[in-house]
Amino acid sequence: MADAAPRLATLAEELLGGPLPVRLRAWDGSEAGPAGAPVLILRDRRALRRMIWKPGELGPVRAWVAGELDVEGDLYEVLDRLSGLLWERDGDSPGLLAAARDPRLRAAARSLLRLAGPLPPPAPPAEEVRGRSGGRHTRRRDRQAISHHYDVGNDFYALVLGPSMVYSCAYWPAGGTGGTGGTLEEAQRAKLDLVARKLALKEGDRLLDVGCGWGSMALHAAREYGARVVGVTLSREQAAHARKRIAEEGLADRIEIRVQDYRDVADGPYDAISSIGMAEHVGAVKYREYADTLYGLLRPGGRLLNHQISRRPEPDEAAYAIDPFIDAYVFPDGELAPMGRTLTTLEDAGFEVRDVQALREHYALTLRRWVANLEAEWDRAVRLVSPGRARVWRLYMAASAVSFERNRIGVNQFLAVRTPASGTSGLPLRTRVWDEKA
Structure with missing residues (x-):
């Protein structure tokens, strides 16, 4: 069944304690989220694995650079909405990726991991900096x-x-x-x-x-x-x-x-x-x-x-x-x-x-x-x-x-x-x- 996006949306909203501000389209073609909103596209479940294994900025960025994560609609609007959703939440409400590690939400986190698949994410894209040598600013x-x-x-x-x-x-x-x-x-x-x-x-x-x-x-x-x-x-x-x-x-x-x-x-x-x-x-x-x-x-x-x-x-x-x-x-x-x-x-x-x-x-x-x-x-x-x-x-x-x-x-x-x-x-x-x- 093509149900990855509804499952992911439900888990994300449970972890966040609120509705998603974007629509999701998953690798199986399914969609979920508010109609008319800009669409965040997960072309491959590897994108989800990257985000779970590397919470914060680097996980989503690696998926974006690799072409596993994309946007349909206004890129600026998506970035404005997701910056707070993923890692810049105000007040006491955690972002999605931090919430996935919260012991109180272990059941939802385990379901998110199962949805992502058991394999670790692939290596970072070739565009990522490697092999820096010497002390900083030599x-x-x-x-x-x-x-x-x-x-x-x-x-x-x-x-x-x-x-x-x-x-x-x-x-x-x-x-x-x-x-x-x-x-x-x-x-x-x-x-x-x-x-x-x-x-x-x-x-x-x-x-x-x-x-x-x-x-x-x-x-x-x-x-x-x-x-x-x-x-x-x-x-x-x-x-x-x-x-x-x-x-x-x-x-x-x-x-x-x-x-x-x-x-x-x-x-x-x-x-x-x-x-x-x-x-x-x-x-x-x-x-x-x-x-x-x-x-x-x-x-x-x-x-x-x-x-x-x-x-x-x-x-x-x-x-x-x-x-x-x-x-x-x-x-x-x-x-x-x-x-x-x-x-x-x-x-x-x-x-x-x-x-x-x-x-x-x-x-x-x-x-x-x-x-x-x-x-x-x-x-x-x-x-x-x-x-x-x-x-x-x-x-x-x-x-x-x-x-x-x-x-x-x-x-x-x-x-x-x-x-x-x-x-x-x-x-x-x-x-x-x-x-x-x-």
Whole structure:
């Protein structure tokens, strides 16, 4: 009999103590759950085994990457509903996977195990990070982590990011996204220009772009402001692509791209430093070193623009948090800190933090555009990487959009100055003059 979905729905509701917010379709074709709701598809009972054997994020993610778990309907709506159902329940009510281990619910848990089948789950998908060596955030391990994420192919990133090749949140106008709200490329150019204006770049200034990516900030600073730029990255593919763009625009005399760890930069002082979407890779054990290094590379009066994703502070928790899915499939060793921790560390290093701007909603809009680009070119994306890798990127970008929208994570720009002993910061009395052109 085709009854797996009704049985699974009954067990899940018993474990949760409430109704399912999604409809289920099981491997035998059966369905159960609220009519009209988005559908969670379990294509194989191995998906259920993965979730039981690895409660939390990794079980469902492994099933998703392997193609055993899928969605019919609005992916964002499903993620929003299931994030609370599976592992982020509020108050005293446990998630489904935690409830399955509750001694009071052993009968339901045993039935769930029988439904999943007696065999253990298969090995994790090939896209999962393996073989990390050395201590966290050593130079060698950081190179491995960066290569895992960024060296998947420049053509794939061009498909997702669009012509701007900017891999951080855009800066959208008040109209938002679409129609009169502007294109992704226009919004990314607005972000690059916002950074340049905050740094007060001018002709001849030396700019260090830490984690320069595919060279977009370096190109903008040199082309629009006449800056002389050094960009550093640990990704050889990024560096090759950036150098090609620079040569095509005839700016090789103004921009140098290095495959280099920021800790090895030794040719300061610089007038300004931009660090856009890079500090998330630094890690808790190295963050003070990061701040000290950038401070030491600036001339007195020089400015730092640190653009960084943050998480909400929680009591009785470590200063930095590692997300299991992101760590295993997306950004190995990536860590998020509350914005207050970042600000304090910058101040401890000697910086005067003069402005903090929250861009949380801007990142949600940007991620939705990236997901739309990926979905529109899905078959090509799969050919460029793999079905599993494409599914990783679709899930992580969509889930991140929901997290930004729900205020689980944020993103902030910190403008900090190496203020000299005279106390003259060089900033205008009305600091937000840079928004006049936005």
